Amino acid sequence: MSRVALLRALPPVERDIGARVAARTPSHVAIARDYGEMYFDGPREYGYGGYVYDGRWQGVARDIVAHFDLPLGARILDIGCAKGFLVADLLALGMDAYGVDVSVYALEHCHPSAAGRLFLGSASSLPFTTPFDAVLSINTLHNLQRQEVVKALHSIQRLSGGNAFVQVDSYETAAQAIALSRWVLTAQFVAPPSGWMALFDEAGYTGDYDFTLME
Numbered sequence: 001m002s003r004v005a006l007l008r009a010l011p012p013v014e015r016d017i018g019a020r021v022a023a024r025t026p027s028h029v030a031i032a033r034d035y036g037e038m039y040f041d042g043p044r045e046y047g048y049g050g051y052v053y054d055g056r057w058q059g060v061a062r063d064i065v066a067h068f069d070l071p072l073g074a075r076i077l078d079i080g081c082a083k084g085f086l087v088a089d090l091l092a093l094g095m096d097a098y099g100v101d102v103s104v105y106a107l108e109h110c111h112p113s114a115a116g117r118l119f120l121g122s123a124s125s126l127p128f129t130t131p132f133d134a135v136l137s138i139n140t141l142h143n144l145q146r147q148e149v150v151k152a153l154h155s156i157q158r159l160s161g162g163n164a165f166v167q168v169d170s171y172e173t174a175a176q177a178i179a180l181s182r183w184v185l186t187a188q189f190v191a192p193p194s195g196w197m198a199l200f201d202e203a204g205y206t207g208d209y210d211f212t213l214m215e
């Protein structure tokens with residue numbers, strides 16, 4: 001179990017935190033938590049502000065394959081796969097990749113090469129029994145409530161045997177805690193790295209991890 005920056009190949013995210021705070025209402029939070037069109041492809045104050053395939057996950061896919069030393073045809077699951085962009089880039093590397101997400105909208109607007117490989121379901125009650133060679137969950141688990149996160153981590157451990165990577169929103173400084181509370185609309189479990197590590201232990205999760213920190 002180690003902290004590893006598997007998203008290091010991604011370009012930096014531009015966040016206008018002031019604009020989001022100025023626009024934010026309880027309705028924005030409720031709409032974002034529907035994970036529908038507004039969250040992915042509506043105005044930026046509701047979420048992504050337009051989530052289109054631009055190849056940004058290709059480097060991450062390569063780093064994941066290298067990190068876990070995955071052979072061609074390895075079975076990989078991406079939990080919180082959104083439109084399946086990472087799944088598509090893993091498929092392009094010869095992996096047998098699948099995704100799961102709660103968003104009907106994202107699955108209906110998925111990358112064409114991921115079609116038929118993405119399943120509707122929640123991280124806390126995963127619709128899989130056969131193990132995977134690696135399980136990923138990127139910027140997703142903080143959207144669940146604490147007990148649901150524990151269930152999700154437990155399932156990730158069961159399906160991966162610990163060959164897994166989880167990245168979650170977190171904070172190490174007061175400024176990062178403020179930025180997180182202002183920027184993220186969907187988070188339900190917020191903790192510093194030590195809180196996440198305690199949760200990993202509680203769930204018996206032994207895979208790798210990293211934290212998304214924002215200023």
Ligand SMILES: C[S@@+](CC[C@H](N)C(=O)[O-])C[C@H]1O[C@@H](n2cnc3c(N)ncnc32)[C@H](O)[C@@H]1O
Pocket residue numbers: 035079080081082083100101102103106121122123124137138139140143144
């Ligand atoms: C911030 S996005 C991250 C998407 C993708 N992993 C990425 O990094 O671009 C969070 C994703 O989690 C999904 N999600 C939210 N709650 C979920 C749950 N309980 N189970 C599975 N997916 C969930 C959302 O639909 C959304 O696609």
